[in-house]
Amino acid sequence: MAISDKDFELLRDFIYNICGMYFHTTKKYFLESRLTRRMEATGSATFQDYYQLIKSPRGSVELKFLMDEITTNETYFFRNVPQLAALENKLLPEIVETKNKMGFRKLRIWSAASSSGEEAYTMAMILLEKRATLLKDWIIEIVGTDINETVIAQAKEGVYNAYSVRNIPDVYKRKYIREDNGKFILSPEVKKFVTFNKLNLYEDSKMIFMKSFDFIFCANVLIYFDTASKSKVVQHFYNNLQPYGYFFVGQSESLHGVNDKFKTVHFPGGFGYKK
Amino acid sequence: MDKTKLIERAEILVGAVDDLPTIPAVATKVLQMVDDPDASVEEIADMMLTDQVMTARIMKLINSPVYKPAQEITSLRRALVYLGLRHVREIALTTSVISAFDGTTGVLDLKAFWEHSFGVGMVSKIIAKKVGYIDLEKAYIAGIIHDLGEVFLSNFLREPFLEVLDYIKAHPVTLSEAEELLLGTTHSEIGLCMARKWNFPEAYSDIIAHHHNPEAATVDPILCAIVNLSDLFCTVRELNYGGLGWVTFNLNEQVAWSILKEKSPDMARMDVERFCYELDDAIPDVKALVSSIFSTT
Numbered sequence: 266m267a268i269s270d271k272d273f274e275l276l277r278d279f280i281y282n283i284c285g286m287y288f289h290t291t292k293k294y295f296l297e298s299r300l301t302r303r304m305e306a307t308g309s310a311t312f313q314d315y316y317q318l319i320k321s322p323r324g325s326v327e328l329k330f331l332m333d334e335i336t337t338n339e340t341y342f343f344r345n346v347p348q349l350a351a352l353e354n355k356l357l358p359e360i361v362e363t364k365n366k367m368g369f370r371k372l373r374i375w376s377a378a379s380s381s382g383e384e385a386y387t388m389a390m391i392l393l394e395k396r397a398t399l400l401k402d403w404i405i406e407i408v409g410t411d412i413n414e415t416v417i418a419q420a421k422e423g424v425y426n427a428y429s430v431r432n433i434p435d436v437y438k439r440k441y442i443r444e445d446n447g448k449f450i451l452s453p454e455v456k457k458f459v460t461f462n463k464l465n466l467y468e469d470s471k472m473i474f475m476k477s478f479d480f481i482f483c484a485n486v487l488i489y490f491d492t493a494s495k496s497k498v499v500q501h502f503y504n505n506l507q508p509y510g511y512f513f514v515g516q517s518e519s520l521h522g523v524n525d526k527f528k529t530v531h532f533p534g535g536f537g538y539k540k
Numbered sequence: 541m542d543k544t545k546l547i548e549r550a551e552i553l554v555g556a557v558d559d560l561p562t563i564p565a566v567a568t569k570v571l572q573m574v575d576d577p578d579a580s581v582e583e584i585a586d587m588m589l590t591d592q593v594m595t596a597r598i599m600k601l602i603n604s605p606v607y608k609p610a611q612e613i614t615s616l617r618r619a620l621v622y623l624g625l626r627h628v629r630e631i632a633l634t635t636s637v638i639s640a641f642d643g644t645t646g647v648l649d650l651k652a653f654w655e656h657s658f659g660v661g662m663v664s665k666i667i668a669k670k671v672g673y674i675d676l677e678k679a680y681i682a683g684i685i686h687d688l689g690e691v692f693l694s695n696f697l698r699e700p701f702l703e704v705l706d707y708i709k710a711h712p713v714t715l716s717e718a719e720e721l722l723l724g725t726t727h728s729e730i731g732l733c734m735a736r737k738w739n740f741p742e743a744y745s746d747i748i749a750h751h752h753n754p755e756a757a758t759v760d761p762i763l764c765a766i767v768n769l770s771d772l773f774c775t776v777r778e779l780n781y782g783g784l785g786w787v788t789f790n791l792n793e794q795v796a797w798s799i800l801k802e803k804s805p806d807m808a809r810m811d812v813e814r815f816c817y818e819l820d821d822a823i824p825d826v827k828a829l830v831s832s833i834f835s836t837t
Contacts, residue, residue, distance in 0.1 A: 529790070
């Protein structure tokens with residue numbers, strides 16, 4: 266169903282204000298097709314009917330379904346290229362320099378909604394490439410956490426489909442991925458840098474033990490939280506970072522109004538949050 | 541290096557070029573007429589119509605998404621009335637600058653350069669509005685012409701400027717740093733010398749000279765801060781040119797940001813994230829505008 270520009274903006278503003286995710290105009294067509302499914306599922310005859318539904322008190326459940334549709338909930342290796350490029354070219358060298366001065370040669374990275382492990386392993390590959398140079402003699406610890414034990418088991422196994430690995434640059438693919446009968450198997454060399462654990466981001470008593478990270482990633486999860494929970498979780502991330510660390514959310518996500526302590530740091534094609 | 545030395549070097553470089561493009565005579569005449577209280581819109585329109593290229597560009601600009609008239613404006617006279625005479629001066633200036641370097645064979649990708657320039661113009665206008673800066677069109681024009689010095693380098697110092705462009709691809713330095721290192725001056729000082737040669741209003745020369753260090757601006761530091769920030773945002777949001785090296789910035793460490801927050805405390809609460817995403821959405825408009833201005837049809 267085609268929606269007018271005005272309705273698109275209405276829905277975009279609503280999703281942005283509630284979830285903290287911005288819908289780019291270029292994604293209007295995509296949003297329309299996903300919206301059509303949800304309108305059919307809820308028996309909404311017009312856009313206005315549906316809009317009134319998600320705005321109503323009982324709309325929060327429906328909003329979660331809509332967000333599931335529009336985030337597609339899938340992950341793959343080397344997903345956020347501008348973010349990775351900034352990390353590799355600028356932010357990582359900056360942190361290594363800071364830590365070298367303190368004589369502290371250990372790097373800790375947390376993928377806070379690790380799903381089947383693609384994000385954590387992507388980081389492992391990038392850092393592994395620097396083992397001979399920037400990170401010579403450094404200890405690297407990458408932690409992936411998720412609330413879902415099924416995806417944690419998948420992450421630990423490290424076997425992927427063609428879709429997951431399609432964005433891996435050849436130089437990494439040749440070294441770290443082995444193809445076997447349409448399955449793509451991650452090299453043990455990469456796996457040994459990453460550990461996966463179950464963690465509920467709402468659980469304060471566990472969150473306080475996730476300490477001293479240099480980089481924390483949390484993509485496409487906070488959009489499901491209400492503002493109060495978002496603030497609480499983000500404050501944990503803030504506390505869990507080293508004083509010079511960085512926090513990253515997903516593409517099109519925004520922490521505006523959630524935490525006023527983080528500073529936005531802009532880089533080509535994106536931005537991150539600095540403690 | 542101290543600023544005086546950079547300017548001296550720029551003066552030598554700009555002075556050494558005999559065939560520096562000139563602002564069309566019509567533009568100079570129009571600029572005078574706009575300041576003359578006795579000149580009517582009809583007279584100014586008649587003068588402009590003698591320069592077909594300028595007329596065509598004004599018509600394209602006025603009908604672009606940046607000005608957004610409710611209906612397409614098809615006569616120059618109506619365009620002038622719509623803009624208001626104050627803005628005619630600025631639009632004549634902009635179209636002249638574009639004309640002066642149109643079709644020349646510089647080493648810069650001109651399309652990418654003007655996309656950046658018009659992007660900075662558009663974003664300057666948006667930031668100006670947020671800050672409560674009154675003259676939005678002035679912000680727009682200042683944004684468009686802030687990097688004037690680059691076109692000079694691209695056209696008249698081709699080989700050394702190519703070295704600069706190669707250097708920033710291989711080293712983690714800014715364009716200005718590489719220019720200073722390899723040319724002994726930067727596009728800010730070169731632009732200043734050109735603006736003086738062309739008798740630009742002081743407010744614009746000041747911005748051209750200080751868009752990378754707004755704290756040094758003397759005429760209009762607020763506008764200079766606006767253009768500086770706008771330049772930074774465009775550089776990290778797909779409106780950059782020449783393969784700029786690794787530009788990253790922390791908003792809270794930017795002098796321009798402090799200047800604007802002092803002028804308008806509301807800026808501290810600005811939704812910077814949404815601003816960036818909206819900027820992404822506006823990029824196709826900017827690219828379409830630049831294509832339309834440069835298309836010959």
